[in-house]
Amino acid sequence: MSNADIAPTAPAKRLPLPEFIALIAMSFAMVAFSIDAMLPALPDIAAEISPENVNNAQLVLTSFVFGLGIGTFFTGPLSDSLGRKPVILGGAALYVAGAILAAQAQTIEVLIASRVLQGLGAAGPRVVAVAIIRDLYEGRQMARIMSYAMMIFTLFPAVAPLIGLGIINLAGWRAIFAAFVLFAAILVVWISLRQPETLPPEARRPFRIKALKAAVIECFRCRIFVLSTATQALSFGMLFGCLSSTQQIFDQVYGRGDSFPLWFAGIALVAGTGSILNARLVLLLGMRLMIMAGFVAQLTFSVGIVALATVIDVPFLPYLIWTTSIFFMAGMVIGNLNALAMEPLGHIAGLAASVIGAVATVLGVCIAVPIGLAFNGTPLPLAFGTLVLSALGVLIIRFGMSRD
Numbered sequence: 001m002s003n004a005d006i007a008p009t010a011p012a013k014r015l016p017l018p019e020f021i022a023l024i025a026m027s028f029a030m031v032a033f034s035i036d037a038m039l040p041a042l043p044d045i046a047a048e049i050s051p052e053n054v055n056n057a058q059l060v061l062t063s064f065v066f067g068l069g070i071g072t073f074f075t076g077p078l079s080d081s082l083g084r085k086p087v088i089l090g091g092a093a094l095y096v097a098g099a100i101l102a103a104q105a106q107t108i109e110v111l112i113a114s115r116v117l118q119g120l121g122a123a124g125p126r127v128v129a130v131a132i133i134r135d136l137y138e139g140r141q142m143a144r145i146m147s148y149a150m151m152i153f154t155l156f157p158a159v160a161p162l163i164g165l166g167i168i169n170l171a172g173w174r175a176i177f178a179a180f181v182l183f184a185a186i187l188v189v190w191i192s193l194r195q196p197e198t199l200p201p202e203a204r205r206p207f208r209i210k211a212l213k214a215a216v217i218e219c220f221r222c223r224i225f226v227l228s229t230a231t232q233a234l235s236f237g238m239l240f241g242c243l244s245s246t247q248q249i250f251d252q253v254y255g256r257g258d259s260f261p262l263w264f265a266g267i268a269l270v271a272g273t274g275s276i277l278n279a280r281l282v283l284l285l286g287m288r289l290m291i292m293a294g295f296v297a298q299l300t301f302s303v304g305i306v307a308l309a310t311v312i313d314v315p316f317l318p319y320l321i322w323t324t325s326i327f328f329m330a331g332m333v334i335g336n337l338n339a340l341a342m343e344p345l346g347h348i349a350g351l352a353a354s355v356i357g358a359v360a361t362v363l364g365v366c367i368a369v370p371i372g373l374a375f376n377g378t379p380l381p382l383a384f385g386t387l388v389l390s391a392l393g394v395l396i397i398r399f400g401m402s403r404d
Contacts, residue, residue, distance in 0.1 A: 014136060015194060023195060024149040026187055027088070027129035029156040030095070030122050031068060033183055035061055036160035036268075039247045040261055041173035048173075050108040058244040058372045062365050063112040065240055067098075067119025068126065069361030075127045076354025077215075081207035083199050084128050084135070088191055091124015092184045099184075103177035118180070123357075125187060130353040134342055135198035140283050142342075146335030147279035157327075158268035161261035205348070215351045227400045228341035229356045231291065234393045235333055236364025237371070238298070238386045242326045244372030245382045252377060254316045267324045274331025287336040288401050294332035295393040301325040302387035309380045319379055326386065340401075 014020065038060055046057035071091070079087040098118030105111035133145050167175050205215075219225050246264070251257030274294075282290050305322045308314055338356060345352040367389065374381035 014196070019194070021145065021148045023190060024129045024133060024145070026190070027125040028149060030183065030187065031126050032156045033160050033163075034064055034095075034118065034122060034180055035243060036157045036264070037164035037167075037176055037179065038064075039161045039243075039264065040165040041168055041176060042247050043251065043257065044168065044173045045108075045111070049106065049111065055248075055373050055375060056108055058248075059108070059112050059369075060115055061244055062240060062369050062372070064115040064119040064122075065361060065368075066365045067116035068123050069119075069358050069365060070116075071120035071123030071358075072127050072361060073354050073358035075123045076131060076351045076357075077205075077207060077212055079128045079131055079199070080205045080348065080351055083197050083201075083204065084132050085191060085195065085197050088125050088128050089188055091121045091128075092188050093121065094118075094124070095121030096181050096184050097121070099177040099180040103174045127353050127357050130338060130342075130357070132195075132198050134346060134353065138346060139339065139343055140287070143282050143287055143336050143339040144279055146339060147275050147282065147331075155268075155272070158265040158272070161264045165261045212351070215348045216355060218348065219345060219352055219355045222344055224343075224401065225341045225345065225352070225356070227396055228337045229359050231295075231393050231396050231401075232334060232337045232341075232356065232360035233363035233367070234389045234396075235330060235337070236360055237367030238326055238389050239330050240364050240368035241371035241382055241385055242323060244368055245375050245379075246323060248375055249319070249379050249382070253379060254319070256316075263320070267320070267327055270324050271327030271331060274328040275335070276331075278332045278335065282336060287340045288397065291333045291336050291340075291401070292394070292397045294329040295390055295397060298325060298329045299387065299390040299394055302383060302390055305383045306380070306387050309378070309383060314379055314383075322383070 015023065042057040042060065043054075045060060046054040050056045075087050075091060095118050098114050098116075098121055102111055102114035102118060105114055130146075133142055133149075137145050163179065164173075164176050167173075167179060247257070247260055250260045250263060256263060278290055301322050305314060305318060308318060338353070341356045342352045367385075371382060371385040374385075
């Protein structure tokens, strides 16, 4: 892959493409690392600060994602007004503050509030990274960049639980938050020294409520934007629901809690091929077809696992394959949905990235929390919820996007 493979849409100082993709991937990975490194800590968190209701430990994951969704709405408009780099750096500072507070939390309520703050900060690097890509690339080229970045990004979910487990064994679960601080510091130094600002002052939009309202209305008057956002919310609902329940299912249903980080690493690595497949095929087949393929495949897998669960206790291998399919689908569809939604909105790329990220993430969390808390000692609530969500996605794509 070379710079000649993907033509930029506007003249700008750019990093070499491999370094640019690696930097974007690290910006994305802040979110994955902050979620997945906590998975091995959930039993310890439940035992120490929420023994009366162990399912509440799941909220350590979804509260972070909720904060991410709320922060996502503001970071894009701020980056359109102030520039991309200041918002990334400010978000990283807020993320560090949340991590420090979380490390000292003595109650589940304080820990959840700290994780919300941490999620608010993580929205800066995560959302503005997408706007930076849109500043330089568009359409299928943007989708390809997103796919390559997500291909690298999949390495973090593979290793994050192992890192978290190693830290827990050495220093306890609270020390994981020190790793988050270190990660943010590396990202800040890299961006500060290497990434040029991609939004020149003359292209910036003043941060005015009236203008912000008008731009939001413009987003929601764009039919493909609305459909892509709704479909991404369904994708996030499946993904966050699986993340919330997976550690408990591995531990309580299949007795594999001790080896869970290794199994999760395998799931992430196999699922990462979804991004590789998408990067290779999206230029040939287009974004809509790839999105439909991902949802149809997930619907097929979910029908199979639910049907099996109504007859017998689901064996470990079918459950493992089905769980992998959820993460595989995410690699195939999420980057395409972002690119499809933002394609007609390049003139307000930061805001468009914020709106789709905020709405899809918050709705995804609202969908995932009841699915995760419905855990009853079997994988059936998660499997049935995923079946319903994937079926709705197929309907939206078939009868909505296909006509665009």
